[in-house]
Amino acid sequence: MSATEKLIDGTGAWFDDRLRGAKIMRTWFRKVFPDHWSFLLGEIALYSFVILLLTGTFLTLFFQPSMTDIVYHGSYTPLDGVHMSEAYASTLNISFDVRGGLLMRQIHHWAAIVFVAAIMVHLLRVFFTGAFRKPRELNWVIGVTMWVLAFTEGLFGYSLPDDLLSGTGLRILEGVLLGIPIVGTYLSFFLFGGQFPGHLIIPRLYIIHVLLIPGLLLALITAHLLLMWHQKHTQMPGKGRTDTNVVGQPFYPYFMAKTGAWFLFVFAICALLSTFAQINPIWIYGPYNPSGISAGSQPDFYMGFLEGALRMWPSWRWNMLGHTWAFNVFVPALVPLGILITGLAVWPFVEQWITGDRREHHVNDRPRNAPTRTAIGMAGVTFYGILWLEGANDVIANWLNISLYVTTEIARYAIFIGPVVAYFVTKRICLGLQRKDVHILEHGVETGIIRQLPSGEYIEVTRPASGNLRAVLEARNELPRVPAIKRADGDEGPPPPSARSGIGRLRVALNRVLTESIPLPTGNGHGHGDGHGNGHAAEPAAIASGDPGHQAPGGGPTDGGDDRQGAGG
């Protein structure tokens, strides 16, 4: 391998002379990355962002972000002689008069769809496995911010060609802005540079789309990755996986190769989609003009939930003293979005407050082992999903031959009933799955071997769960029971002062609900915080002072690992 040695001693030494990188690079190269398919979802988002940058740069070489009116005389004959903006004409030009232009446009748009979709499934994976817990709350907040930036970026991006479909979206944006109390008209006039449509909105959206938001995203993605690198990735529960180690394959050469291949796969799927699935055929839509509209107008999928909110809201408004509160507009535009973003962003902190669990967590939860959290997550998914479906209600009404108004009426009730039902159903499913796991731990795994006893009876032989299966089944995050005092004899004493206030009582109640779980059978399991095996007898709480805010500082993440009473009712 002298070629390798020459490389290190030659080029490598040149850099090392200036950077002193040998030791740190060795650490980086040996860094262990755990393996699970769901850990690749965030990378889909990362690599589709790279694809967006590459294809987007190509597009900027040809696109004209100008609303100047011209008459088209290009290659697409059905629109010959039609008045349109230069932005639209340049998009037609890219599609039909630049080789590879249509492919690049389509890859750019499909990559945007995959980008936002990947962010959403990655968000759900992180949520349902509890990977947002300490020390990753900051990364979670960065992620939620990036989600908002991503769909805003998409909205501005597909509005750039100034076609009828996206122009309608901008009209709706103007209407929504106008409806905001007090400042609405000013916001609208400042954004559009006057009345709608004006001639400034496309160039302004362009610079936000190619410079401002990508810059922000790049900075946030870098922070997100640096944090993940520094804190090391979480891992799924399994044999040998604890809160103090990472089990997997090294960065060099394994992970480098796999992630490189993954980038190429993401690119390949985007390219395949762009070859065989037409997207955003703006030549069919025609150029934007404010007097035209099409049946079945929808925004791209990631804006669908906002569109659905606008459709399902009743026409509430209030006139007072010469002013109008347009509840029918600004409430659906802002409230569901606000609920989702705020709820997501604060969730790690809310969960930490309710559970009192301030340990570091590096082993993921199986969703069934956090039944309430999973149920709340599914309620959120249902809430989002109903809004999303309502956004396509006229298409659904047409496909399924349902009366149009009926779809909206159903949505108006489903938006409240659906999440509640989803919560209860999901929780029951999780608890049921936990019971199944406990059953396996108690009774063993069926081997499929039937044996006849001397008495003539047939039994199926089972063997105890062992190895990786046992480790996975036993992996539990044992939560401290907060904030009651548990004395050595097991009695609960009077609640501490912090638990007597309204907030305190609320917290205790929420704690009971959030920590509801089927307990492991006695004699099994030791959580995954410690690696100390044998003491299975119930030990008194390490939290003796009832003030759950204090954990022994400075220790490792094994603090509280001996807690055995996390499993509530």
Place this chain on the structure above:
Amino acid sequence: MSWITARRRRPVAGYAVVLLGLIIIGVGYAALTGPGSAASAATPGSPSPQTLAQGERLFAVNCSSCHGNAAQGSAAAPGLIGVGAAAVDFQVSTGRMPAKELGAEVPRKPVPFTTEQIHALAAYIASLGGGPAIPSAAQVSTAGANLALGQSLFITDCAQCHNFDGAGGALTFGKFAPALTAATPTEIYEAMLTGPEAMPVFSDTTITPAQKRDIIAYVTKIRAEPNPGGFSLGRIGPVTEGIVGFLGGIGVLIFIAMWITMKRRES
């Protein structure tokens, strides 16, 4: 004795007489009815009394149960006085009428009549009260049409129901604006002219015949266009694109991710 008389008792004489009779009837019938109109755009011309009578018979058998014996209408169906031949031609040649079941909307279905019968029916209804005539072939020809104007008119006055690609859309209470994929130029013209069911009327004095041709030219041109970007996904936009993006994009990538991270089983 003539040559025929001498042979009239031969067995072959019977067959010859039957054959002669058939030929006379056939030729006479063909001469009376004339050639069948092959192109649906052919104007029937001024109707003869036989045509009107045929139309009246067809009406009595197939339509009067809902539309009334004198086409005056009933609770189940509107009156047809003054709707014109164009309306009849549109409704019957697309198979919408006779309606099999009355729902919010009467959809296109297979046509039980010949073109000649449809024209007879249309002529009969027109004779009752006038109304728009069936357009001629020249009127629906798209040669030399102004596509730009057609696009502008279509987007402004048609796409809000029929969708920018003519894919159709939902109306209220279970009605729908049908897709335009199967409509012939004559049918499009007639629909604009007569405003079937919930569709508004676009008379020739508002949207002139030339402008109607422009619209027809635009519709027929774009629906015949290939999809350069791949499969069209219905050309209705982001709904199908989102479904494909999740299932085809993320879904396939998840399967690939499972392959990449699969644990290896040692043999």
Place this chain on the structure above:
Amino acid sequence: MSETGPGHLPGDGAGQEHEQEEEPRVPHRVIGTPPPAMAHTLLGDPRAAAEPPPPRELPAEPSNPAKAWTAERLAAALFVLSALASIAFIAAYVGLEVHSVDATLRSNLALGLSMSVAFLAIAAGIVIWVRNVMPDVELVEERHPLASTEPEREEFKETFTEGAEASGIAKRPLLRRTLIAASVPLAVAPLVVLRDMGPLPGTSLRHTVWRKGMRMVVYGPNTPLRAADFSTPGQMITVAPEGFPENQDVLAKAVTIIIKFAPGQLIPDRPGSPGTVMNWTVDDIVAYSKICTHVGCPVALYEQTTHHILCPCHQSTFDAAQGAQVLFGPAPRPLPQLPIGTDAEGFLIATSDYRVPVGPSFWELGASGFRGGNE
């Protein structure tokens, strides 16, 4: 289960006799960890201690050489395929022209397919290489608590407080407060320069360009329309004010639909019962704003049989016979009705501007914009 220390796999005790498939299938190594201080610096610690060379961590040979041989051939074939596909891409780019829909279709198909194959093949080849040619390893790396140690925190605190004291910011309120006083306007100034991004709305949202005597033209051909030519009940058409062709700013508020009703179908406006203002109609032709009062989409879906106007965006529904009252959906007020008449030659004209603002509700609209009869 036996006591385990950090860095070793637990669970080697009970149950092992059933564990034949759980025995480590791969070479199992523990990575030696750098001293704690090293883990927190990015550029390395100058006090590098001399360490003995660690044992080999990654085997050089694949776990299953026979499988590796096949995998290598397969991956190599895939790489060759990828190279060919990339060349095909270049050839397709050079060879296939565009400039028509059909040509674009061919070009897109060729370029897209070759690009997809190029990426897929090389990606699949790499994965096959990693999974079969590279030896299977499972490494364990230790985590260290992310929190700094107490002494480190103390040292930082000392450095920080010493610096704060040296800067004097805590003890010198004059400096501190005037600095803040200097920063605030500096921070506000960049916001102020955004003022010219747009004009103030003023009253512009309350008016359109429609004026008394302005003719209506059919949008598209831009030809004026006689009332006599719009005489079939059930007709509807989009009209625009004459004199503003292709002016989208004007159209965005002024575009109007006119509908012809049969005599007696229009429901007049009465006190307490809003409806169509008959004075603003001519020959049972009524004109409404085409801009939906919800969020501004063109509302043009006119159903002749029910005389409902449906907005396709969010399904607001208006009754065209009764002054465009809202029947369903999120729109808060009826479509404004445009007063129309005819001029001396019989062409349809507006007889005034809309009496209420058109389009979405806004803060300054007030109750006057909602009066059902458009007084």
